Amino acid sequence: EFAMFIGSGYSDVNTEGKTFYVHDVLSGDVIRHFLLPDGTVSQPGLSLPNALPASPAVYTVETTTGTSPAGLNYLTNPAEASAKQVYFGDLHSRIWRYSLDTPLAPPTPMANLSLGGDGDQPFPNGVSLLEFLKTPQIFASGGRDSRVNLRTAPPRFRMYGYNDGPSGNPAGPLTQLFARDFPVNYRGNSAPAAGFVGGDVDKNPATPDVPVAPIVFFTGLSFAAGSDPNEPCLSRFDSVLFALQGLTGLAALDLNSTSSLESDDAYATIQGQVLQNPHITTEGTLVVDRG
Secondary structure, X not given: OOEEEEOXXXXXXXXXXXXXXXXXXXXXXXXXXXXXXXXXXXXXXXXOOOOEOOOOEEEEEEOXXXXXXXXXXXXXXXXXXEEEEEEEEOOOXXXXXXXXXXXXXXXXXXXXXXXXXXXXXXXXXXXXXXXXXXXXXXXXXXXOOOOOOOOOOOOOOEEEEEEEHHHOOOOOOEEEEEEEEOXXXXXXXXXXXXXXXXXXXXXXXXXXXXXXXXXXXXXXXXXXXXXXXXXXXXXXXXXXXXEEEOOOOOEOOOOOOOOOOHHHHOEEEEOOOOEEEXXXXXXXXXXXXXX
């Protein structure tokens, strides 16, 4: 049986936009639907009705080999795999998990950042998902909602990584891999792109392989009104591109050759441009929309 997993999107009606749906792909029928409870907001006076605007990410496992299409060694047809977990964010700073092991049970929060002390971290972007050591890892970025104020002091809008141990094989604890702030005035504006680095990088059988590890790319966006002194009436968008080690959140590449600081190496700033929708091709090339 093939199924689609869908959120509700935005709505001006306070009671709408909070339902998670499971649809039959062939008929379009609703198989399951779950009305999710509201969370909390931290910003005083903020009116932010909850919604599920982002596309879910599905963790699938091929039942014969136990390997995931999102993992490193998956070689067979993804249609042979079965969905095991579904992950998605909401505007009330939560990342949800829906388990296909218990399909009648509603989704449960895997992380609640507002209650955890990180302030409001709306997640209208999709999450990124891959499998490492037979465990799903989830990456997300917060902040893409202009109703939530920018913060100059930490915690600002953040990039997150989680190791969902309870969904692994064998099962283990849920751990936060990292929580890293965007620079001041930046918001996460797209789903991250996650992949792997390492292996036989030099194509030389005589040299040892580099250990395989996850790498994650995040984009962030800043709107600056009248920021150019030569054009005081002209506004612009600036962007940042982060390349982080998926297991630690530390810099994965040296994106700033003028500095040896890890905090600078982790990202590059592109002024006057919008970067969004990063993804990694099967050849290992990072592709980013730019405009």
